[in-house]
Amino acid sequence: MRQEFITQMDTLDEDLLRMSRYVRRAMERAVEAMNTCDVVVAEQTIDADDRIDELADHVDDQCVQLLALQAPVATDLRIVITSLRVSQTLERMGDLARHVAQIVRQSHPSKPAPEPIQQKIDQMAKLVVQAAHNVVDALTDKDIKLAGKIQDQDDAIDDLEIEINKLVLDESIELSRQQIANILLLARFFERFGDHATSVARRLAFQIQGIAVAHAHDFPAEGN
Amino acid sequence: MRQEFITQMDTLDEDLLRMSRYVRRAMERAVEAMNTCDVVVAEQTIDADDRIDELADHVDDQCVQLLALQAPVATDLRIVITSLRVSQTLERMGDLARHVAQIVRQSHPSKPAPEPIQQKIDQMAKLVVQAAHNVVDALTDKDIKLAGKIQDQDDAIDDLEIEINKLVLDESIELSRQQIANILLLARFFERFGDHATSVARRLAFQIQGIAVAHAHDFPAEGN
Numbered sequence: 389m390r391q392e393f394i395t396q397m398d399t400l401d402e403d404l405l406r407m408s409r410y411v412r413r414a415m416e417r418a419v420e421a422m423n424t425c426d427v428v429v430a431e432q433t434i435d436a437d438d439r440i441d442e443l444a445d446h447v448d449d450q451c452v453q454l455l456a457l458q459a460p461v462a463t464d465l466r467i468v469i470t471s472l473r474v475s476q477t478l479e480r481m482g483d484l485a486r487h488v489a490q491i492v493r494q495s496h497p498s499k500p501a502p503e504p505i506q507q508k509i510d511q512m513a514k515l516v517v518q519a520a521h522n523v524v525d526a527l528t529d530k531d532i533k534l535a536g537k538i539q540d541q542d543d544a545i546d547d548l549e550i551e552i553n554k555l556v557l558d559e560s561i562e563l564s565r566q567q568i569a570n571i572l573l574l575a576r577f578f579e580r581f582g583d584h585a586t587s588v589a590r591r592l593a594f595q596i597q598g599i600a601v602a603h604a605h606d607f608p609a610e611g612n
Numbered sequence: 613m614r615q616e617f618i619t620q621m622d623t624l625d626e627d628l629l630r631m632s633r634y635v636r637r638a639m640e641r642a643v644e645a646m647n648t649c650d651v652v653v654a655e656q657t658i659d660a661d662d663r664i665d666e667l668a669d670h671v672d673d674q675c676v677q678l679l680a681l682q683a684p685v686a687t688d689l690r691i692v693i694t695s696l697r698v699s700q701t702l703e704r705m706g707d708l709a710r711h712v713a714q715i716v717r718q719s720h721p722s723k724p725a726p727e728p729i730q731q732k733i734d735q736m737a738k739l740v741v742q743a744a745h746n747v748v749d750a751l752t753d754k755d756i757k758l759a760g761k762i763q764d765q766d767d768a769i770d771d772l773e774i775e776i777n778k779l780v781l782d783e784s785i786e787l788s789r790q791q792i793a794n795i796l797l798l799a800r801f802f803e804r805f806g807d808h809a810t811s812v813a814r815r816l817a818f819q820i821q822g823i824a825v826a827h828a829h830d831f832p833a834e835g836n
Contacts, residue, residue: 451693452693455689456685456686461680461683462680465679469679472693472696556789563789565781565783565787565792568789568792568793572792572793572796576797
């Protein structure tokens, strides 16, 4: 029973890590599709989201099974609770990567925005991909020091969203309505992704330290 | 011990219901603020979100305590797992009500959109408030028949978002860039709220029937 339990906990950990790597890959590919105006890569990213959703369901099932049949305690219990929450968040991050790819497809063969806005979007995209890397690393190494880094990236992402929203209102930059829509949604999707990355870090802190990190302070509320 | 456990489960149920009523109230007030262009009501809705966040943390703590100290099984376990997930979703629904109120405040003293777009937004808002009511009722009565209703409302909400996004691209309707931004975001927030309502229904089905309802079929994936 004990050996079986250890095996199940290891599988859960592996599946959650795999999920985080899929999400990182999805956002990397979505951003690559944007940078290179490659609609094929965008399509592949959209299709690949199903795999993340399936894995999320699978991780959830494992958590429920573990809680029901093994009644884990202490650290093990915190790991299962964290996995349940983090899989929900990673699933959403996968959706956001898909949404980004959908906008790239919509804008094809042009980039979503003209300069100087595209440059700001590119900066945001770079930070978002970095945050996705840090999420994988934090989960892999159970390293909450990375949480601070994710938080800093999230702050920078939020600032860029505000800058981009201001640029959209600047009538001296010529924009079609479709471009306005694409820019606003893209900035919003990146902002949500950064926020979810922070939420994963917050959940990980709970797992490692056994304390819930309060809303809206060091780690902001998860948003929507 | 058993009596204590029953009391704790009752408290958990009451707090989750209270949270759902706060969320319903928040969205009702946000929509009321929009309908009446009342910036005071908008401000109150924005401020009231803290209470929802606090309750979410409190519900989470109770779930963790119950899992750690009482090791619930069968139906009780499913109730705790569902509460953990639903509180996360309700917390986000509260954030979305706050975001709606923020747009109302931004647009003040005008409505967010000119006609005929405002009319579509009003239709969306009405459905969203109905969905919030159904979420409270479904959770109160543990009634998954309401889940089907929430699903239908969500479909109608999604259709309206598509219609509104098309209207925004219609150059014959005069819109400032600020209006475009407000309309797109408002439609997005309502769409997210509807999606989360569906997610609560899906979680409730798991609690009552003990089965996870698959992604993207009867109940769509939770999105972001």
